Amino acid sequence: MLTPADMALCGLDPETLFAPLAGRKTIGLAVSGGADSLALMLLYAAWSGTKPRAIVYTVDHGLRPEAQAEAAMVAREAGKLGLSCRALAWTGDKPSTGRQSAARKARYGLIAQAMDADGAEILLTAHHLRDQAETVLMRLAHGSGVSGLGGIRTFSSVEGICVFRPLLGVSPETLATLVARAGLSPAFDPSNADGTYERTRWRDALPGLADLGLAPDRLGKAAERLQRIDALAIRATDGFIAGHGTLDPLGIVRIEREAFGTADPEIRVRVIERALAGVSGVQSFFLSRIEALAERIAAGARFTATLAGTRILAEANTIVIHREAGRRGLPTASLAPGQSLVWDGRFVVKAAIAGTIGPATGLGREAFGALTGGTLAGPVAGLRAAPLVRDAHGEIAAIGGIEVGEGFSVEQIPLTSWAGNCGNRPPDGAVALVSPE
Incomplete structure (x- = not known):
């Protein structure tokens, strides 16, 4: 347990760190057993305010023989601090390549399931100042724009989990000091020192960059400033x-071309990126391709192009962007009563009765008119990439966001949801059903 003197020595105040959690009922703490996450757990336990119920989540990825003992250590130390702990395990076959990425996805998936079961609203992670500095450098090397160079956000949505990172402004040395003063021996993952990983190489480069004036605190401050610019551009x-x-309602985006041509170049790029994200359900693109596309449209060219599972029609007065089925088609699934799912990253479907969902393949203008009583205003290909919901008898209940029957509700994820804000999560328990592409 930390004492007030320990925290004063390190210049940390739990009351300030965890103030954004006011009003929460149950939260999760991601604790691996390393110094950073143990410090997060210690600081949370030292918070003397009226705090939410906390559940510690630790994951044994099954990649190292020491992992099981490390998870047991986390559970033991959490218990000493009066915190509940759930030890989770990633079982089954592991990939031979891309292990870090796969382990991260598995970790968040396991924690998401546990949080849903526990009613936890938000997950705290121990990302710190050096993590921020490494991220900024990596993204700079990859050619990221302003959004990427803003680095890690204090709040964001990761794999459907709302994540809060209270320690982004704290150095790992400070966190290690806290853990040492508490008498704990943190776990060490040798992969964190493996130079085959890009992040490790940037970590090793930081001391030399600090000698040139690019210390982690400078990079962290640059990220804060870029986040302010990014927020302005988002608005x-x-x-x-x-x-x-x-x-x-079919998921087709239309943009007024004249207004687009007179907009600021940064806004033009962001509008196209946002439209592609909303239409495709994908939230990551090569910035250079988006920039080239926006520049081509602004120059007045009329053309048809495809990108990220979408088709872009640059017409005389309007830019039309709609989903394409792609090489492997769009997802299909059965719907059980009471089930919610996110279809293709674009539509949230809630079923009161049993049914099915899949793309509206084969429908044309005449069938659309007969079902809806309206006229199809967009391309038929856009209609055929929209979800078609049928009841257990095969009767059509919805086309895209147009409900023509009973037993199902369909809502579109708005264009403002693509950025991954905590406030834009799908409904609790919603299954993410994405294209098999």
Whole structure:
């Protein structure tokens, strides 16, 4: 247990660190057993305010023989601090390549399931100042734009989990000091020192960069400033889309071309990126491709192009972007009563009765008119990439966001949801059903 003197020595105040959690009922703490996450757990336990119920989640990835003992150590130390702990295990075959990425996805998947079962609203992780510095450098090397160079956010959505990182401004040396003063021996994962991983190489380069003036605190401050610029650009993009863009019930985006041509170049890039994300359900693109596409449209060219599972029609007065089925088609599934799912990253479907969902393949303008009583305003290909919901008898209940029967509700994920904000999570318990591409 930390004493007030320990925290004063390190310049940390739990009351300030965890203030954003006011009003939460249950939260999760991701604790691996390393010094950073043990410090997070110690600081949370030292918080003397009225705090949410906390559950510690630790994951044995099954990649190292020491992992099981490390998970047991976390559970033991959590118990000493009066915190509940759930030890989770990643079982089954492990990939031979891309293990770090696969382990991260598995870890968040396991924790997400446990949080849903426990009613936990938000997950705290121990990302710190050096993590931020490494991320900024990596993204700079990869050619990221302003959003990417803003680095790690204090709040974000990761694999459907709302994540809070209270220690982003704290150095790992400070956290290690806290753990040592508490008398704990943290676990060490040798992969963190493996130079085959890019992040490790940037970590090893940091001391030399610090000698040139690029210390982690400077990089962290740069990330804060870029996040402010990014937030301003996001608001401007929201305003442009509200005034000059539409998302129709079939998931087709339309943008007024004249307004697009007179917009600021940064906003043009962001509008196209946002539209592609909303139409494809994908949230990551090569920035250079988006920039080239936005520049081509702004130059007045009329063309048809495809990108990230979408088709872009640059017409005389309108930019039309719709989903394509792609090489492997769009997802299909059965719906059980009471089930919610996110279809193709674009539509949230809630079923009161049993049914099925899949793409509206084969439907044309005449069938659309007969079912809805309206006229199809967009391309038939856009209609055929929209979800078609049928009841157990095969009767059509919804086309895209147009409900023509009973027993199902369909909502579109708005264009403002692509950025991964905590406030834009799908409904609790919703299954993410994505394209097999």
